[in-house]
Amino acid sequence: MTDFLVFEDVSKHFGAIRAVDHVSLAIRKGEFFSLLGPSGCGKTTLLRILAGFEHPDTGRVLLDGQDISDLPPNERKVNTIFQSYALFPHLTVWQNIAFGPQVAGHPRAEIAEEVEKMLKLIQMTDQAHKKPAQLSGGQKQRVAIARALINKPQVLLLDEPLAALDLKLRQRMLIELDLIHDEVGITFLYVTHDQGEAMSLSDRIAVMDRGRVEQMGTPAEIYEAPRSSFVAAFIGDTNFFEGKVAQLVDENYSRLEIDGFPDVVCFNDKQISVGNPVYLSVRPEKIRISRDRPLEDNLHNVMSARVEDVIYLGSSTKYWVRAQEYRIAVYQQHSRFLLDERPIRWKDGVWVSWHADDAYMLERYSESDENLVQTPPEQVGEKNGTAGEASASPTARKLR
């Protein structure tokens, strides 16, 4: 498939702030594409450039082969779902949805027919004569979607459309959005800071930080093979170890030198050469924890550790263990088979291990790399010196 929507070297500055910094992106027709990043990473500015509310300082935007950088918003075949929905408060649901076709000067009968069709799509035929103030958050959301879709845009832009909804409603709207995307088949450009939303909806994701695209790929690619420490830390949880490449074992594997762990083997697909400083990233669910020392082979890394915290999460248990200077998070699924084994408790001595293929090395180039490594403060594990995880899991303390 050819590229349908292309950002070519797009930049936008606000005063001294580089909101978007030479971004190039290519989005395919019909794709559900997400721009994911923390607030202030430039994702919304990029969306506003596409919608026509901001003019890029450099570069251009191509839609279906046509340069649209200089078109005003009303002449672009894209429509936006605003974070606040921006429904017109003085118009009814029906009139809100009819706004686009009315402005375009469609014949009345045709407008009525299209509006009815949209109302059916969002299942709000019986609410057509209500004003936005009489609707709930989820209903407003649906009206905003209908109001945009009725114009048959080439790209639908969604600016954190679920941010204002509560968790349950968000999950339901997520499914509805997915269904609508399948049904109408147009390109969706979705802006969010919520990795869960992006992962579950998107065909592809561009992770942004400080106005730049850090990585672009399918959700699995981004989760399993993050290209930078920023992406690894932003998408899901991970453990970072700081070290350098000590030796190339063979074509695929390298031996790392990490303080306290002289012999860590890691898959080295990036061919980072000897002596380079790297971060080793290991996802908590890839680490096994056991009371007995596991069998060691060339490709397993084994460390002894002490349990500092046990957090029961229902579907799994999260352990915080301390190995040398590192605090390591480990997720363990529950299994009936293991019940005969004595459960691991606070302050137990344990073994943690992972396969060389399950960790990846990241070159240390990102400025945001500081403070990634969890080094424990003194005397952790006594009671609650677990400031690091308090924010990650607010329920932790309650459950202990």
Added chain:
Amino acid sequence: MKVEQRSRLTEWLVTAPSFAWLAVLFVAPTLIVFAITFKPPDPYGGLGPGWTLGTLRSLADPNYPAIIWRTLWLSVLNTAFCILLSVPTGYHIARAPLRVRQMILLLVIVPFWTSFLIRIFAWKILLHPDGLLKQALVHLHLVQPNALLLYNARAVLLVMVYTYLPFAILPIYAAAEKFDFTLIEAARDLGAHQLRAFFSVFIPGIRRGLMTAILVVFIPSLGSYVIPDIVGGPSSQMIGNKIAQRTFVDRNLPHASGLSAFLTLAVLVPLAGALFLQGKRAKPTDIVLEDA
């Protein structure tokens, strides 16, 4: 129920002072003015005994329709100019950065620190045949040297617009400041060009402020008296001047009352009508159902 009775009583006690205030200082004087219309005048400027319809008959004076008509169209034009100027002004103030916004608002309010009369006299000086503004306009060949800028209806209108403009800007700005400008972006996004977005989203969005501005400018305009008196001439008299003339020059209180009563009714009747219609249109809002 006892509790309900008590709360009713409290409610009544709380509102009683404002009711009393309105009754004594607004309703009673208005009724007195209405009543005086039906009293005969006495030669010393007081009221004679008995009741008469003579004043009402004398209000049919053929001079009055012209003056009432002039009062009406000057007020309408004044309101129109004030709204036309203050809607874009309010829009731009609301969109300006905070510090600029405060500056402009200050500039709008500053003239109030000077006495109203002095500001009107200042206009008289500016528009005077030897005045600064007149001289400058002649210099720029915008007016003929012998043209008279003062003592006509245009001068009255100009000074009225000048006087009432802040009263239109402030409520419109207040409404615009609360307006969600994302709505304009949404309209643009849905295909509306700038003017269309302005008229179909911004104007309905500030309609309350717009209504306030219209009332606050139009009603006092009808009663204007000082402005036509100072910058106007005999051909630009308004009803306010006639009322003043009947009161102070002719010493004919019933006649002045008759004109005042007419003016009051001319304002109150359309206003009551508008309020009635508005009340009829506003339906009780439905309860918002949260989806589970």
